[in-house]
Amino acid sequence: MGFLRITPPPPLAALVEAIWDWDLPAPGHSFDRILPLPTASLIINLAEDETRLYASEDGPCARLPGSVISGPFTRSFVIDTAEQVRVMGVNFRPGGAWPLFGTDLDALADRDIPLDAVAGPKVVALRERLLHETSPATRVALVQSWLESRLGRVQLDSAVQAAAGMLDLDPALARIGDIVRATGLSSQRLGLLFRRQVGLTPKRYARLRRFHGVIDAIGTGQAFEWATVAIDGGYADQSHLVHEFRHFAGMTPGEYLRRRGPHSRHVPLD
Numbered sequence: 001m002g003f004l005r006i007t008p009p010p011p012l013a014a015l016v017e018a019i020w021d022w023d024l025p026a027p028g029h030s031f032d033r034i035l036p037l038p039t040a041s042l043i044i045n046l047a048e049d050e051t052r053l054y055a056s057e058d059g060p061c062a063r064l065p066g067s068v069i070s071g072p073f074t075r076s077f078v079i080d081t082a083e084q085v086r087v088m089g090v091n092f093r094p095g096g097a098w099p100l101f102g103t104d105l106d107a108l109a110d111r112d113i114p115l116d117a118v119a120g121p122k123v124v125a126l127r128e129r130l131l132h133e134t135s136p137a138t139r140v141a142l143v144q145s146w147l148e149s150r151l152g153r154v155q156l157d158s159a160v161q162a163a164a165g166m167l168d169l170d171p172a173l174a175r176i177g178d179i180v181r182a183t184g185l186s187s188q189r190l191g192l193l194f195r196r197q198v199g200l201t202p203k204r205y206a207r208l209r210r211f212h213g214v215i216d217a218i219g220t221g222q223a224f225e226w227a228t229v230a231i232d233g234g235y236a237d238q239s240h241l242v243h244e245f246r247h248f249a250g251m252t253p254g255e256y257l258r259r260r261g262p263h264s265r266h267v268p269l270d
Contacts, residue, residue, distance in 0.1 A: 001025075004136040008144050011151060015096035019143050021136040022087045027261075031057045031269040032081055035215065035249055036073035038200055038208035040097035040105060042090040042115065043068050044127055044143075047083055053112060054078035056250075057269050067115035067127050069097065071108025072199040074208065076250040078269065088130065088139060090147065094164035094205070095157075098197040100150045105199030119150075159183040159190060160197045167202065171209035172234030176202050210234045211248045214241065218257065219264050226253065 005020040007013055017039075031054070045051055045066035053062045057078050098105055101118045116123050126146055133139045166179045179202065180187045194202050214233045218224060230241040245253045251267070261268045 004140060006140055012148055015093055015099060017091040017093050019140050020089050021139050026085050027081050029268045029270050030081060031078050033076050033078050033267040033269055035076055035265045038072045038205045039094055040072060040092045041070045044088040045083060046131055047086040052080040052083060064112055065114045068112045069115050069118055070112045071105055073110050074204060088143060095160055095197045099154050099156050100147060102153050104196045106195040109199045156197055157193050159185050160193050163190060163194060163202055164198060167206050167209055171206050171213055174206055211244055215264050
């Protein structure tokens with residue numbers, strides 16, 4: 001039991017940030033609120049062949065198969081911690097899922113869909129193999145090999161890759177107009193490619209990156225002033241920061257600080 005996380009070697013590393021394997025007891029609370037990410041991910045539940053998602057802890061439950069692909073999210077959602085005890089996942093880099101699956105990512109925004117809907121029915125056999133492997137390292141290697149077998153289908157557009165890189169470099173100061181000019185494309189053309197291959201508009205992507213910059217800034221354990229965090233994070237003022245935080249996290253910054261646990265993106269709810 002434990003947690004294993006690896007960054008795959010090139011060329012997969014250009015598309016995949018991490019492949020991970022989680023095998024730990026359920027926590028002492030029933031639900032986690034998950035903060036949104038501007039990148040896609042893949043989840044394979046090895047404890048149950050089901051994924052349960054909620055808009056809120058007392059809201060209706062959406063039930064999906066155990067293997068799902070998540071597009072970039074612009075709002076938080078709630079998961080059932082009882083099923084999150086033996087899970088594998090893949091965190092894609094910006095646009096990284098598009099070359100591997102050939103699916104327009106804007107159709108996946110704020111959605112989880114069955115993995116076989118984009119990877120085909122043969123992916124069911126991958127989960128079956130993972131279920132019978134006792135070694136986390138072997139399971140991770142199997143997922144890595146499966147992803148590598150999907151390389152070379154299409155290529156991420158170089159302008160999209162460059163734009164995402166510039167937005168990631170300093171989201172607090174990034175200006176969309178400057179980035180558009182740097183790519184040499186029109187604003188309309190870059191926006192179309194970015195939505196298709198990343199799943200969001202460049203502006204919304206930048207907003208989410210700024211939001212996560214704040215999460216990182218307040219998670220260092222050092223004393224801080226909210227007004228300073230807001231300005232350093234690229235917000236007009238503290239009120240602007242609170243508005244964005246509510247929009248993406250579904251709670252105020254203060255509530256996040258009171259509730260947060262050991263994982264910055266997972267907020268225990270009870």
